[in-house]
Amino acid sequence: MAAFRVREAMEDLPSDPKERKELYNAARDLMLATESPRDTHHRLFIAWTRPMIQIGIDLGIFRLLAYNPARAWSIDDLASRTGAESALLARVMRALAAHGTLKQTSVSTYIATNITETLAHEDARKQSSCQIGFCGPFMHALPQQLAKTGYLNPSDVNDSAFQLGYGTHLTPYLWLQENPERAKLFFDMMPIQRAGQVCWTQKAEIVEPMVGKYFALSEDDVARERAQLVDIGGGAGHQCITLRENLPKLKGRIVLQDMEFSTTPASKDPVILKNSIEVVTHDFNQPQPHSTRGAKVYYIRNVLHNWDDEACIPILKNLRDALAEDSMIVIDEMVVSEMNASAITVNYDTVMMAFATQQRTKAEWEALLGRAGLGIRETLCYDEESCDCLIVVEKMASLSNGGPRDSVVE
Numbered sequence: 001m002a003a004f005r006v007r008e009a010m011e012d013l014p015s016d017p018k019e020r021k022e023l024y025n026a027a028r029d030l031m032l033a034t035e036s037p038r039d040t041h042h043r044l045f046i047a048w049t050r051p052m053i054q055i056g057i058d059l060g061i062f063r064l065l066a067y068n069p070a071r072a073w074s075i076d077d078l079a080s081r082t083g084a085e086s087a088l089l090a091r092v093m094r095a096l097a098a099h100g101t102l103k104q105t106s107v108s109t110y111i112a113t114n115i116t117e118t119l120a121h122e123d124a125r126k127q128s129s130c131q132i133g134f135c136g137p138f139m140h141a142l143p144q145q146l147a148k149t150g151y152l153n154p155s156d157v158n159d160s161a162f163q164l165g166y167g168t169h170l171t172p173y174l175w176l177q178e179n180p181e182r183a184k185l186f187f188d189m190m191p192i193q194r195a196g197q198v199c200w201t202q203k204a205e206i207v208e209p210m211v212g213k214y215f216a217l218s219e220d221d222v223a224r225e226r227a228q229l230v231d232i233g234g235g236a237g238h239q240c241i242t243l244r245e246n247l248p249k250l251k252g253r254i255v256l257q258d259m260e261f262s263t264t265p266a267s268k269d270p271v272i273l274k275n276s277i278e279v280v281t282h283d284f285n286q287p288q289p290h291s292t293r294g295a296k297v298y299y300i301r302n303v304l305h306n307w308d309d310e311a312c313i314p315i316l317k318n319l320r321d322a323l324a325e326d327s328m329i330v331i332d333e334m335v336v337s338e339m340n341a342s343a344i345t346v347n348y349d350t351v352m353m354a355f356a357t358q359q360r361t362k363a364e365w366e367a368l369l370g371r372a373g374l375g376i377r378e379t380l381c382y383d384e385e386s387c388d389c390l391i392v393v394e395k396m397a398s399l400s401n402g403g404p405r406d407s408v409v410e
């Protein structure tokens, strides 16, 4: 009877995203509450879902099915389109259906579902290739690394699961410089690391107060070509692009800074050129160059979570030393909820555990920033599920309303 009611609910799915998410969470709770030990073993250990999905992506199966969702594809049709042997395809398709990524309609035919559509997208290819091809070795090394270090909270970026997994002494970004194939997997994934999320630049309730309070340049600023925003460790420049596209009123210079292996391709990207984004190779462990000192905003997204506190302090101090009186640092990162953190938040924190770093809680941000002589002016959360926030930071001395004044500034 209960199963019938669940199936009935599937006939009338809500279109409102919030209601849909509530139903998803309730269905997940129901699934876990009714799970048998055998189901648990298969779901958590025996299911090799990821490699099977990668095979489906490599063969272009999800694209074929999603392109025409009304069509049921036979194994023979799929074999002639993909070049894979029918006997293998029959097994792959059975597995993909069992993993819920598409639907079997007869002994030898399959159609697309909502999941197939997601997996047909280029973002899924990039995400899957990066997780399997780059993250796999160090994530599998994490249990061994934690055992080796006596289950201390990892905090040494030179001795982490990353080094164990890849048999290297290098930190991740230095290693990526020497391994361009893996670097490609990683940097292709970076712009879509938050796939499915509405960026804060598209949320009026976040953009309007941010722009009003922190971004406005005076006429004099514009005349002397003061930088509007410098994106520190900005990767391919995707955030600079979204800023230009969604905040067309920002007239000043937008500057992308990163290491050479990011800035070389970015400087040739037609979208970067079209949006007049300046691309500068700069190591954030060095002081800001003359042309970007005193920028109105130093924006730094998902960079500090890659580094332990000791490594973050010089990065932050270099920004602090470049601030003009009315400049701000805007850190775009998670502020981890200590109660009921979502799967999305903890998934990102687990990857950071393998780098011996972490997503930080409010108290951890305050402690880190205080050590760098900085304090939080305000925090704007733009994604409650992942706890992604804009943390607006200024020099500690200029904080007017309290803040971590008794922290030791190094």
Ligand SMILES: C[S@@+](CC[C@H](N)C(=O)[O-])C[C@H]1O[C@@H](n2cnc3c(N)ncnc32)[C@H](O)[C@@H]1O
Pocket (backbone or CB within 6 Å): 173, 190, 191, 193, 232, 233, 234, 235, 236, 257, 258, 259, 262, 282, 283, 284, 285, 300, 301, 302, 303, 306
């Ligand atoms: C996790 S990615 C974040 C990229 C981008 N900010 C985003 O949110 O998608 C970290 C970035 O830091 C850059 N990076 C690492 N070490 C750096 C250094 N010493 N100087 C400048 N950038 C660096 C990497 O190249 C990479 O683009």
